[in-house]
Amino acid sequence: MExxxxxxxxxxxxxxxxxxxxxxTRAGDARLRDLGFATAQLPVLTALKDGAExxxxxxxxxxxxxxxxxxxxxxxxxxxxxxxxxxxxxxxxSSLISLTDATLEKLPAGRAILRQGNSxxxxxxxxxxxxxxVSLLRRVLxxxxxxxx
Amino acid sequence: MExxxxxxxxxxxxxxxxxxxxxxTRAGDARLRDLGFATAQLPVLTALKDGAExxxxxxxxxxxxxxxxxxxxxxxxxxxxxxxxxxxxxxxxSSLISLTDATLEKLPAGRAILRQGNSxxxxxxxxxxxxxxVSLLRRVLxxxxxxxx
DNA sequence: TCCTATTATATAGGAACCTATATAATTAAA
DNA sequence: TTTAATTATATAGGTTCCTATATAATAGGA
Numbered sequence: 001m002e003x004x005x006x007x008x009x010x011x012x013x014x015x016x017x018x019x020x021x022x023x024x025t026r027a028g029d030a031r032l033r034d035l036g037f038a039t040a041q042l043p044v045l046t047a048l049k050d051g052a053e054x055x056x057x058x059x060x061x062x063x064x065x066x067x068x069x070x071x072x073x074x075x076x077x078x079x080x081x082x083x084x085x086x087x088x089x090x091x092x093x094s095s096l097i098s099l100t101d102a103t104l105e106k107l108p109a110g111r112a113i114l115r116q117g118n119s120x121x122x123x124x125x126x127x128x129x130x131x132x133x134v135s136l137l138r139r140v141l142x143x144x145x146x147x148x149x
Numbered sequence: 150m151e152x153x154x155x156x157x158x159x160x161x162x163x164x165x166x167x168x169x170x171x172x173x174t175r176a177g178d179a180r181l182r183d184l185g186f187a188t189a190q191l192p193v194l195t196a197l198k199d200g201a202e203x204x205x206x207x208x209x210x211x212x213x214x215x216x217x218x219x220x221x222x223x224x225x226x227x228x229x230x231x232x233x234x235x236x237x238x239x240x241x242x243s244s245l246i247s248l249t250d251a252t253l254e255k256l257p258a259g260r261a262i263l264r265q266g267n268s269x270x271x272x273x274x275x276x277x278x279x280x281x282x283v284s285l286l287r288r289v290l291x292x293x294x295x296x297x298x
Numbered sequence: 299t300c301c302t303a304t305t306a307t308a309t310a311g312g313a314a315c316c317t318a319t320a321t322a323a324t325t326a327a328a
Numbered sequence: 329t330t331t332a333a334t335t336a337t338a339t340a341g342g343t344t345c346c347t348a349t350a351t352a353a354t355a356g357g358a
Binding site: 006007009011012013014016017018019020021022023024025027042043046049064111114115117118120121122123124125129130132133134136137138139140141143144145147 | 155156158160161162163165166167168169170171172173174176191192195198213260263264266267269270271272273274278279281282283285286287288289290292293294296
Binding site for chain 3: 174178187189214215217218221222225240241242243
């Protein structure tokens, strides 16, 4: 089937994912900047929101990024006063990361921005459509995750 | 509505976009590596596939990335022998970029990989579901693009 | 116990993205 | 036509992501 135009990005979902992801990052970062947060940090914030202390390894797993990515991000977050590290009494290789008090205080504002972003992103979609979208995305993600080779 | 759990990423589409986009990039790059291509270069390859010569500006617009992003990518692509620059006879500030012969020869193989990726990504979805997905993505992208502030 | 394998972080190196700014060429305006 | 505004690239600086590899601490086995 030569006429299906594999080169036309508008016809395939693939194209949209990167553009939506980049757009969300840009808009989200702009909205979070005054709080000192960034979209990439959201998984860390949510994992530690109740005062939990987690290792770098656990945070990387939760955020679904590689360990060196999380290491760098935590360095920047520590540098910026968002998180603190305490030595893990049970393992001298590891430290336990937690949010600083200042960060904990800013969380509700971050949460509000997040809620607004979620609603802006789906503006004009009905609840049913959003549900359909999420369930399709879930299936695509599963395919993508098992696609690696 | 306190119980809607804004912090639960699985409930909102936002979470999925970054994971799907990163997964597609990783899998795509792995599959394209032997050809010497990368997923981020696909817009350039498709824009120039028929031997067209475009300026950096035009390529950036087509790929929907900022000009400095395209500048760096074209540098790498030139370094790797994928594209070549010719001075624009009508504007001394600008050059016209085109694919090298070696790249043109590898395009059909790249296209096959692309087709395979598109089909892997939507495995298990019916044609109707894919169409629904694309149309929802299109609407979300529109929202995201007008979200900036 | 002592040596080896595993595990938690750290570091090196690189791609792809961004914003802000500099430079040179072109266009428009006075 | 001479200056001022605009435009095309380039460069600087920074974040987020990746793979590959080094280092130190813990765990397991001989």
